[in-house]
Structures are given as C-alpha cells and as structure tokens.
Amino acid sequence: MEHSAVDTVVAHLERGLVELRRDLHQHPEVPGREERTASVVARELRAAGLTVTTGVGGHGVLGVLQGSRPGRTVAYRADMDAVPPEGIVGGGTAPAHVCGHDIHTTVALGVAQVLARLRRQLSGRVVFLFQPAEESLAGARALIEDGVLERTGVEEIHALHCGPFPVGQFAVTPGYGLPGQDRAEVTLQGPDASGAAQRLAAEIGALATVTPPQTPADLERMVADVQTPQGPLARFVAVRARAQEAKVTVSYRCWPQERYVQIREDISRLATSYPGARVSFPAEPFPAMVCPEGDARTLARHLRRAFGQDAVTELHAAFPFNGEDFALYLDRVPGTYTFLGVRAPGAPITACYPHYPDFAPDERAIGVGVRAVAGWIAQRTHRA
Structure with a gap:
C-alpha cells in the first residue's frame, strides 16, 4: 500500500x-x-x-x-x-x-x-x-x-x-x-509492631535504585535517561513500601524482570530479621x-x-x-x-x-x- x-x-x-x-x-x-x-x-x-x-x-x-x-x-x-x-x-x-x-x-x-x-x-x-x-x-x-x-x-x-x-x-x-509489578505484605508481631512496621518499611524502601520524579527537571532527566544506551535506567528497582499499624504493604517494579526473584529474597530477609514477622506475596508478579x-x-x-x-x-x-x-x-x-x-x-x-x-x-x-x-x-x- x-x-x-x-x-x-x-x-x-x-x-x-x-x-x-x-x-x-x-x-x-x-x-x-x-x-x-x-x-x-x-x-x-x-x-x-x-x-x-x-x-x-x-x-x-x-x-x-x-x-x-x-x-x-x-x-x-x-x-x-x-x-x-x-x-x-x-x-x-x-x-x-x-x-x-x-x-x-x-x-x-x-x-x-x-x-x-x-x-x-x-x-x-x-x-x-x-x-x-x-x-x-x-x-x-x-x-x-x-x-x-x-x-x-x-x-x-x-x-x-x-x-x-x-x-x-x-x-x-x-x-x-515497560516493567511489570509485584506486591508483598508483611505482618509484624509484638508490643512494638507498629514501630517495627515503620522501620521495616524504610528498610524495604531503601532497596530502590530510583525514586519517583518530583520536579519537571526530574521528568526531563528520566526521558533523556531512557534514550541513553547503558544509562542509569538500564537496570533499576522502584519500590513503594507503606506501614500501617502492624502491617507493611509493598509494591515494586524492576528491570530486567528476572530481578523479582532477588527482590523477593531481599524482602523476606529483611522481614525475617523481625521476630514473628509473616511475609506473603499475594500473586505471581505481573509480567x-x-x-x-x-x-x-x-x-x-x-x-x-x-x-x-x-x-x-x-x-x-x-x-x-x-x-x-x-x-x-x-x-x-x-x-x-x-x-x-x-x-x-x-x-x-x-x-x-x-x-x-x-x-x-x-x-x-x-x-x-x-x-x-x-x-x-x-x-x-x-x-x-
């Protein structure tokens, strides 16, 4: 045609x-x-x-x-x-x-x-x-x-x-x-469960290698970075971890997607350092x-x-x-x-x-x- x-x-x-x-x-x-x-x-x-x-x-x-x-x-x-x-x-x-x-x-x-x-x-x-x-x-x-x-x-x-x-x-x-998405939930135990959840959320959040853009300049930089061979976004982990009372809810994306295996292991390792913590991954990662x-x-x-x-x-x-x-x-x-x-x-x-x-x-x-x-x-x- x-x-x-x-x-x-x-x-x-x-x-x-x-x-x-x-x-x-x-x-x-x-x-x-x-x-x-x-x-x-x-x-x-x-x-x-x-x-x-x-x-x-x-x-x-x-x-x-x-x-x-x-x-x-x-x-x-x-x-x-x-x-x-x-x-x-x-x-x-x-x-x-x-x-x-x-x-x-x-x-x-x-x-x-x-x-x-x-x-x-x-x-x-x-x-x-x-x-x-x-x-x-x-x-x-x-x-x-x-x-x-x-x-x-x-x-x-x-x-x-x-x-x-x-x-x-x-x-x-x-x-x-575009990346997929995975989710995790961690429930803490004990009299300081709420404080432990806050600390654990911060530790899981620290797994991130990128953070959401806060300014137009951040957006411009991200658009430039995705066009850069072997640039800063060729591999990444983006994590959102929130504590509410005795529970931490986690949503995260990564590239390449094979990194989900390691991130799940990292979340489990961080969580199990808190006695009695229960970790679950509600579903398989969205591809x-x-x-x-x-x-x-x-x-x-x-x-x-x-x-x-x-x-x-x-x-x-x-x-x-x-x-x-x-x-x-x-x-x-x-x-x-x-x-x-x-x-x-x-x-x-x-x-x-x-x-x-x-x-x-x-x-x-x-x-x-x-x-x-x-x-x-x-x-x-x-x-x-």
Whole structure:
C-alpha cells in the first residue's frame, strides 16, 4: 500500500478525527465502565464497514476488516478507559483522560477508516481490539480469556501509546518496553509492631535504585535517561513500601524482570530479621512488557521511510514507574509497542507525560499516528 494513498485519506479524515477525540475526552469513563466509549467505537466501526462484536471481555469491542487479497491476520489494540482520580499525579476529583487513551482510541478508529477505504489494496485481515480496563491491568486478560486471539487467528499485535516526545516523533522499544509489578505484605508481631512496621518499611524502601520524579527537571532527566544506551535506567528497582499499624504493604517494579526473584529474597530477609514477622506475596508478579527486538527495528525502518530519519528515537531502558497490560498479548504473539510523540512545541514536560493533571497532547499527533499505523499494519498483513 502506497504511503501517498494513506496520506490522502488521512488528510480527508483528520478534522473529523480531532472532533471525535474531543468528544471522547469530554466523557471519560473509569476502568470497567466504558459503556459510552464502547458505543461510540462500535458505531464508528460499523459505519466504516467492519464486522463488529461488542461486550468482549466486559466492554471491549472487536472490529474485523477483511482485505481484498490473501495475507496475514494482524491485530491492533487501543485502550479506552480514563484514569480514575486516585491514578492522577497529586490526586484528582474525577476521572480524566490524562493518559491519552482518547488519543489511542481515535487513532485506531482512524486506522480502521483508512484501511477500509483502501480495502482493495489491503491484504489479509486486520483485527482491531478496543480494550477496556487497561488502567486496572484487567482488560487485556479479560479479552484474552474471552478467546479473541484464538478465534480471530491473530499472528501478531501492535499498539501506540502517547509519550513525552515531540509531536511527529516516535520512540521504538527494541528489547525493552515497560516493567511489570509485584506486591508483598508483611505482618509484624509484638508490643512494638507498629514501630517495627515503620522501620521495616524504610528498610524495604531503601532497596530502590530510583525514586519517583518530583520536579519537571526530574521528568526531563528520566526521558533523556531512557534514550541513553547503558544509562542509569538500564537496570533499576522502584519500590513503594507503606506501614500501617502492624502491617507493611509493598509494591515494586524492576528491570530486567528476572530481578523479582532477588527482590523477593531481599524482602523476606529483611522481614525475617523481625521476630514473628509473616511475609506473603499475594500473586505471581505481573509480567513486564518486553518488545521483540527484530519487529521494533523493522518498524523503525518503516517509520523513517515514511516520516524521515529524525522521526524515530530508540529507547534503551524502560520507564520505571509505568506498567502496561499489553504485556499479556506479547507473551502470546509477537508485536510492537511504540510511543507516539504528543509534546507540542514549547509545552512543559508535564503536558505530555501521562497521568499528570495538566496532560494536554498536541492533537496533530492523531493524524501522525493514523498515517504511521495504517501503513505499518498494511505492510504487516502482506504475506511475503
């Protein structure tokens, strides 16, 4: 499929897509309650001529576009939920689209519209997964357990996520992605259990090698660090330990994910130095999202051809304080996860870093994302 054909269709659709994004933005819905968003998505997909299934894994929507030529089955995922108040940096009073999922949903709908209009040039089949409940890390598992990958025969899957990079730029993630998460609970005994819990929380917290950014300068440094080969974030441990009465609750992320074994041992060692302490790990660690290196580099070449050599940066580390349930798809099929730059010229870093209350992505990123993904998906459905 020619880039010029995609660009022509995107130019025709772009204004309507911006209006669609603004509508979604004004109606944020928390994880698991995406009724209106799902209804809008289903309406737009049907209007584009896709086969649509609703109620998938909760409020998920499945759209299938069959090309005119034989080829492969490729999936594209967009998350639909908004950030609940407690997920907003500094706290919020209401759910809000401060993670860019309204952008993600709009880009995916734009890709569906573009490829539907160019169906005669499209090989294979494209499966669009509009996923609920990403913020709670529940939606991907629900869709997978509903059998969407098996019954559609998905061979690979792709996604974009808003990122703190200039609009028009992409950040690919060969061999990297985002960390998973693990949790621990420790219960202390004895008359000084409350004081012991405070001390133990501090000791567990000291296992961290990175701390959450406190200032815009800290955010700028972190964005630079993830683009630095063998930089300070190539390996990390991020720990949050809280004491409440006689209990310590721990949440932590690390890279690489194999470090969870050692961190669990370290937490157990610190806890058992307190007589009578009981340590538990309620579940297996949520897996890290690790993107296949070869696919990411192929995508980088595609993006450079379409947008220019300077349009792509490469991440050499993972952001320590963000997770993503897209990991569960990549555990089953190969694919890519790429950051779409949404930083407007002159905008502060907090305006383009997800979960900050002043998150305000540059809407020109919508057209950029649609152009990139439509061309990429069309390329991937073609069977060599």
